Amino acid sequence: MxxxxxxxxxxxxxxxxxxxxxxxxxxxxxxxxxxxxxxxxxxxxxxxxxxxxxxxxxxxxxxxxxxxxxxxxxxxxxxxxxxxxxxxxxxxxxxxxxxxxxxxxxxxxxxxxxxxxxxxxxxxxxxxxxxxxxxxxxxxxxxxxxxxxxxxxxxxxxxxxxxxxxxxxxxxxxxxxxxxxxxxxxxxxxxxxxxxxxxxxxxLRRPWRVTRVGPIAERTWELVLAPDGHDGLKFQAGQFAWLQVGQGPFSVNDNPFSIASAPSEGPEIRFVIKELGDFTRSLGRIPIGAPAYLDGPFGHLTPVERDAPGMALIAGGVGIAPMLSILDELRAQGDPRPVTLIYGNRSAAQIVDSDRLAAMERRGHLRLVHVVSEPAEDWTGEVGVIDRPLLRRLFDDEARRSWLFVLCGPPGMLTSVQQDLTALGVPRPRILCESFVYD
Ligand SMILES: Cc1cc2nc3c(=O)[nH]c(=O)nc-3n(C[C@H](O)[C@H](O)[C@H](O)COP(=O)(O)OP(=O)(O)OC[C@H]3O[C@@H](n4cnc5c(N)ncnc54)[C@H](O)[C@@H]3O)c2cc1C
CATH class of the missing domain: 1.20.120 (Four Helix Bundle (Hemerythrin (Met), subunit A))
Known part of the structure; x- marks a missing residue:
C-alpha cells in the first residue's frame, strides 16, 4: 500500500x-x-x-x-x-x-x-x-x-x-x-x-538458537542466530527485528536490532550490537545454544530494489549494521551500481568488519570512506565528522540529483547529514533514513 x-x-x-x-x-x-x-x-x-x-x-x-x-x-x-x-x-x-x-x-x-x-x-x-x-x-x-x-x-x-x-x-x-x-x-x-x-x-512456533556471540569492536558485539526447526525469516536487506534472547517468547524484554546479514546469505541471522544498557551489556553472558525469538521484519531502510543509478550509504557508529546487510545483498545479486560507503566513528577501534569492507573495496565493489573524529597518529582516513564539505567533495552534481542516500546512525548525525544533503541539492525523496532512537 x-x-x-x-x-x-x-x-x-x-x-x-x-x-x-x-x-x-x-x-x-x-x-x-x-x-x-x-x-x-x-x-x-x-x-x-x-x-x-x-x-x-x-x-x-x-x-x-x-x-x-x-x-x-x-x-x-x-x-x-x-x-x-x-x-x-x-x-x-x-x-x-x-x-x-x-x-x-x-x-x-x-x-x-x-x-x-x-x-x-x-x-x-x-x-x-x-x-x-x-x-x-x-x-x-x-x-x-x-x-x-x-x-x-x-x-x-x-x-x-x-x-x-x-x-x-x-x-x-x-x-x-x-x-x-x-x-x-x-x-x-x-x-x-x-x-x-x-x-x-x-x-513460539518459530524459535531460534544462538550459534555465535562475541566482541567484534570496541564495546560492540556480534550475535548470530540460526532457525530452530523452521526455514528462517524472510526480510529485505536493511530491515530490523525485535529480539529476545534467553527468555520465553512472552517476556516483555525485547529490543529492536537491524539485521546485519543479507537475506541471500542463508537462514542464519547476524546482529551487530553496541553496548548501551541492561540487555546490550549482558551479551557476553549469553551461552551458545540459548533460545531466542524474533518479531519482524520491520523497517523501510530497503534500498536494494529501488530504482537509482548509484547508492550512498552513510553510517554513524553501529548504524553500520543495516549497511552491512545492504552491501552483502547488492554483491550477492551482482548489482553493478556504484556504491559509496561513508562510515563515521569516534575512533578506529570502533570500526566493525574493517577487513571485510577493505576487501570489498579492493574488489571494486565499493568506494569506502572512513571518517574518524578522534584519530590515532597513524590514521590515514578522513578526520572529523561527516559534514557538507566532505559530501560535496564525494558526490558530483549528477550523483546528488539521482543517487539514493541511505542514512543510519545517532539522531544528531542523521539530522545534520540530512540538512547537508538537502542543502547540496539531494531531493528529499532520495534520502532514506532510520534512527535507532525513538525519543
Ligand atoms: C529500528 C532500530 C534498529 C536498531 N538497530 C540496532 C543495531 O543494529 N545495533 C545496535 O547496537 N542497536 C540498535 N538499535 C538500538 C537498540 O535497540 C538499543 O540500543 C537497545 O535496545 C538498548 O537496550 P538496552 O537494554 O541495552 O538498554 P536500555 O537502557 O534498556 O535502553 C536504552 C534505550 O534503547 C531504546 N530501547 C530499548 N528497548 C527498546 C525497545 N524494545 N524498543 C525501542 N527502543 C528500545 C530506548 O530508547 C531506551 O531508552 C536499534 C534501534 C532501533 C529503534
Missing amino acids: PRRVLIVGYVVLLVAPLALAGMQGLPLRSLWDELATGAGLVALAILLVEFLLSGRFRLISRRIGMDVTMRWHRVLARVALVLALIHPFLYQGARNPPYPWDTTRQLTLNWEPEAILPGAVAWMLLPVLVGLALSRSDLGKKYQNWRLGHGLMALTIAGFAIWHALLAGRYSADPVLTGFWLASGAVAGACMLRVYLLAPLAR
Whole structure:
C-alpha cells in the first residue's frame, strides 16, 4: 500500500467522528459548544489511532518508517492532550440534565455524574500519561516495563473517554458514532493484544538458537542466530527485528536490532550490537545454544530494489549494521551500481568488519570512506565528522540529483547529514533514513 494512502487513511480516521457527527443533521448549538465537542471528538480519535502507530504493524513501518511513525505518535499525543484539556472549558451551554422538550439536547449539556466522572478520570490521567512519557529517560525505568505500563494506561484512559463520550456526548449517542467508538476501542485493545499475546504466540512456533556471540569492536558485539526447526525469516536487506534472547517468547524484554546479514546469505541471522544498557551489556553472558525469538521484519531502510543509478550509504557508529546487510545483498545479486560507503566513528577501534569492507573495496565493489573524529597518529582516513564539505567533495552534481542516500546512525548525525544533503541539492525523496532512537 503506498505511503500516501496510509497518510490519507490516517487523516480520514481522525476526522471521521466529526464527519459522522455532522451527518446527523442535529440543530447547531453555539459556536463554543460545537468547538468544545469537536475538540473532544478529535482528541479521542487521536488517542485511539495512537495504538495503530505504536502497534508494530509491518504495513506502516515498511512505508513510513518506525522512527517517523513514533515521532508522529509523540506529536499527536501532544495535540490530543491540548484538545482534551480545553474541551470541557469551551462549553457554554447550560449544565443540566436535558429539558424534556429539548430532545436533540441543543440547549443543555448532560452534567449527570455518571456521564461526567469517566471523562474527568480520563482528563486527569491523560496529562500524567504524556508527562510520564516525556520524562521517561529521567525516570530511570526499564524501557520495556515503561512501554507496557504506557500502553495499559493509555488503554484505560481510552476506555474511560469512550464511556464518557457515549453517556455525555450529544453526537456520540447516535448508533453510528457509538459503533465507531466501540469498534475503535476494540481495535486499540487488539493492538495491545497483538504485541503482548499474538506476536509471542507466533514467535513460539518459530524459535531460534544462538550459534555465535562475541566482541567484534570496541564495546560492540556480534550475535548470530540460526532457525530452530523452521526455514528462517524472510526480510529485505536493511530491515530490523525485535529480539529476545534467553527468555520465553512472552517476556516483555525485547529490543529492536537491524539485521546485519543479507537475506541471500542463508537462514542464519547476524546482529551487530553496541553496548548501551541492561540487555546490550549482558551479551557476553549469553551461552551458545540459548533460545531466542524474533518479531519482524520491520523497517523501510530497503534500498536494494529501488530504482537509482548509484547508492550512498552513510553510517554513524553501529548504524553500520543495516549497511552491512545492504552491501552483502547488492554483491550477492551482482548489482553493478556504484556504491559509496561513508562510515563515521569516534575512533578506529570502533570500526566493525574493517577487513571485510577493505576487501570489498579492493574488489571494486565499493568506494569506502572512513571518517574518524578522534584519530590515532597513524590514521590515514578522513578526520572529523561527516559534514557538507566532505559530501560535496564525494558526490558530483549528477550523483546528488539521482543517487539514493541511505542514512543510519545517532539522531544528531542523521539530522545534520540530512540538512547537508538537502542543502547540496539531494531531493528529499532520495534520502532514506532510520534512527535507532525513538525519543
Ligand atoms: C529500528 C532500530 C534498529 C536498531 N538497530 C540496532 C543495531 O543494529 N545495533 C545496535 O547496537 N542497536 C540498535 N538499535 C538500538 C537498540 O535497540 C538499543 O540500543 C537497545 O535496545 C538498548 O537496550 P538496552 O537494554 O541495552 O538498554 P536500555 O537502557 O534498556 O535502553 C536504552 C534505550 O534503547 C531504546 N530501547 C530499548 N528497548 C527498546 C525497545 N524494545 N524498543 C525501542 N527502543 C528500545 C530506548 O530508547 C531506551 O531508552 C536499534 C534501534 C532501533 C529503534
